[in-house]
Amino acid sequence: MPPTQPDDADTLAALRTEIDEIDAQMHALLQRRATVIEALVKAKKTRSGAAFRPDREAHMMQRLAARHKGELPFLTIAHIWRVIISTFTQLQASYRVYLGGEDPALRDLARYQFGFSTPLVPCPDRESALMTLSDTSSDLSLVFNGGDADWWTAALDRGGHVIAVLPELSGRDGDVFHPALVFAANSVSVDALPLVILALSSENAGPLARLIETEGCTALIGPVEQGTRALVSIDRDRAEQFNASAHALGVAFRAAGGAAAPVGPKA
Secondary structure (H helix, E strand, O other): OOOOOOHHHHHHHHHHHHHHHHHHHHHHHHHHHHHHHHHHHHHHOOOOOOOOOOOHHHHHHHHHHOOOOOOOHHHHHHHHHHHHHHHHHHOOOOOOOEEOOOOOHHHHHHHHHOOOOOOOOOEOHHHHHOOOOOOOOEEEEEEOOOOOOOOOOHHOOEEEEEEEEEEEEEEEHHHOOOOEEEEOOOOOOOOOOEEEEEEEEEOHHHHHHHHHOOOOOOOEEEOOOOEEEEEEEEEEHHHHHHHHHHHHHHOOOEEEEEEOOOOOOOO
């Protein structure tokens, strides 16, 4: 390898100085953000209760994806902002994430989504993780999609609902992780999220299968229980028509939460 020329050395030194300056600015901005969060907490007059704002987080990720460009993978950018969001949410009101199982892949997803400042509590299975939910809980439960039984009904009965479908990434980035659901107490609003989550049930498999096939929803789990139970998502602006079709087919439906649409940079 030829020796570095003086001009090259000067250029490298200048670029490294610029990187150091950018790092210092980023650190200063994060500290400034923490100061704003402290002011926000004081304005709310309390640290109690959940501080989650899924709709605000969704808009933030959409803006990131819209303006992203260059060689830096959006997967990395999304992770950085997810850690920032989770860390500052923790400063507003502490919370834990209960993991539905001890699969290392589930822990990897939790760390990607919530960072390392959020305590993770492993549970033997998804049912155990969802047992922690209640109307007043400020904690979350993270469980993989799947199973051959209607396990989500117990979570809904306990006062919980879905607030996120993971991963929240489109395209190849979304293939990195196994699909999962984040559950929270019903007090965490999902009314402004673009996707509605519904729990479906029917006496026979035929009507439910026909509803899923013809109405353009996404089956998150199922159908299970001999094809008579499913958890689905549908665009909020189509939910009313979907519910009418379900009623006509004799398929019962129940609100089960909401979620953001997957995001990614424009090609």
